Amino acid sequence: MKKHNFSAGPSILPRVAIEKTAQAILDFNGLGLSILEISHRSKDFEQVLHQARQLFVELLGIPSGYHVLFLGGGARLQFAMIPFNLMKSKAVYVNTGVWATGALKEAKMFGEILEIRSNVPNFTTLPTDYEIDPTADYVHITTNNTIYGTQLKKDIDSPIPVIADASSDILSRPIDVSKYGIIYGGAQKNCGPAGVTFVIVREDLLGKVDHKIPTMLDYRVHIEHGSMYNTPPVLPIYTMMETLIWLKQLGGIQKIQQLNEEKASILYKEIDENPLFVGTANVIDRSLMNICFVMDKKFKELEEDFVIFAKERGCVGIKGHKLVGGFRASTYNALPKESVIALVDAMREFAKLKA
Numbered sequence: 001m002k003k004h005n006f007s008a009g010p011s012i013l014p015r016v017a018i019e020k021t022a023q024a025i026l027d028f029n030g031l032g033l034s035i036l037e038i039s040h041r042s043k044d045f046e047q048v049l050h051q052a053r054q055l056f057v058e059l060l061g062i063p064s065g066y067h068v069l070f071l072g073g074g075a076r077l078q079f080a081m082i083p084f085n086l087m088k089s090k091a092v093y094v095n096t097g098v099w100a101t102g103a104l105k106e107a108k109m110f111g112e113i114l115e116i117r118s119n120v121p122n123f124t125t126l127p128t129d130y131e132i133d134p135t136a137d138y139v140h141i142t143t144n145n146t147i148y149g150t151q152l153k154k155d156i157d158s159p160i161p162v163i164a165d166a167s168s169d170i171l172s173r174p175i176d177v178s179k180y181g182i183i184y185g186g187a188q189k190n191c192g193p194a195g196v197t198f199v200i201v202r203e204d205l206l207g208k209v210d211h212k213i214p215t216m217l218d219y220r221v222h223i224e225h226g227s228m229y230n231t232p233p234v235l236p237i238y239t240m241m242e243t244l245i246w247l248k249q250l251g252g253i254q255k256i257q258q259l260n261e262e263k264a265s266i267l268y269k270e271i272d273e274n275p276l277f278v279g280t281a282n283v284i285d286r287s288l289m290n291i292c293f294v295m296d297k298k299f300k301e302l303e304e305d306f307v308i309f310a311k312e313r314g315c316v317g318i319k320g321h322k323l324v325g326g327f328r329a330s331t332y333n334a335l336p337k338e339s340v341i342a343l344v345d346a347m348r349e350f351a352k353l354k355a
């Protein structure tokens with residue numbers, strides 16, 4: 001049976017990227033060697049790294065003055081690297097969920113934190129109309145809240161550098177990179193497999209702190225060495241490159257945004273019309289990437305049943321995060337529209353049986 005993969009991360013990748021990876025593991029570029037057993041300094045791998053970087057620049061329209069790094073350690077290592085490299089005295093953190101809280105917790109070790117959050121339980125609504133202290137070193141935001149299914153759908157205006165955790169919506173919609181100081185994330189949600197972290201960093205922000213920075217945590221070192229200061233995650237970078245090639249061939253960011261909007265609107269429409277289900281996020285803050293919903297109060301005891309029912313129809317990975325409960329359908333770039341339709345069909349069939 002065809003599987004419809006709604007996993008939140010690691011998550012669905014374009015089939016072609018997986019097939020090319022399988023091939024590169026067996027015989028990379030016709031070298032008679034696996035990509036797993038060659039030097040990261042070989043011409044063949046340097047070409048991969050170069051192409052992955054170029055595709056980021058091209059797809060997102062990254063202007064000059066920025067560097068694209070591919071590092072290890074996940075988005076979580078960036079939670080510490082950011083304040084280590086940028087914080088002199090204080091920073092603003094917009095707290096929109098578990099990941100933002102994690103970033104804030106690390107930053108507290110480096111200085112004063114000015115926290116902004118909305119006064120609603122369980123992060124269902126994004127804060128609005130807040131003032132950003134112009135004397136702080138930077139403001140940290142999370143563009144898409146993977147657990148709660150909320151998303152900032154436009155770039156924010158700020159008098160100080162904006163640092164964005166874009167782990168779960170990078171390359172899903174156009175952004176104006178020039179409005180950001182750093183954009184970073186783990187690749188495993190929307191642009192590759194686990195193991196590689198992308199960091200797009202504006203060079204002129206660096207070198208301004210007085211304290212020493214351990215070599216491996218210093219962005220300037222990674223820039224100077226072109227992401228090869230230590231051995232980079234070779235295979236994840238390869239799969240990410242193939243994912244970016246797929247995205248470019250599909251028509252790039254404008255096209256994927258259109259497809260993502262279409263997929264999300266099909267599913268949200270069903271959630272709003274189907275008597276069994278209710279969406280959890282504030283409507284205007286709804287994410288196009290992680291669609292969170294629960295069973296209506298009257299049908300609460302049917303939640304487990306629906307997970308099984310959907311699974312029998314090939315829809316996997318829809319169980320919600322434990323902090324929200326219910327269901328979460330992650331509709332990342334690589335998820336085809338037919339998968340969303342399969343889930344909607346399952347929701348309708350289930351409602352016919354139970355409502």
Ligand SMILES: *Cc1c(COP(=O)(O)O)cnc(C)c1O
Binds near residue numbers: 168
């Ligand atoms: C998954 C996720 C993270 C954590 O990423 P790791 O690569 O596991 O460290 C951080 N931020 C957001 C928004 C995420 O969705």
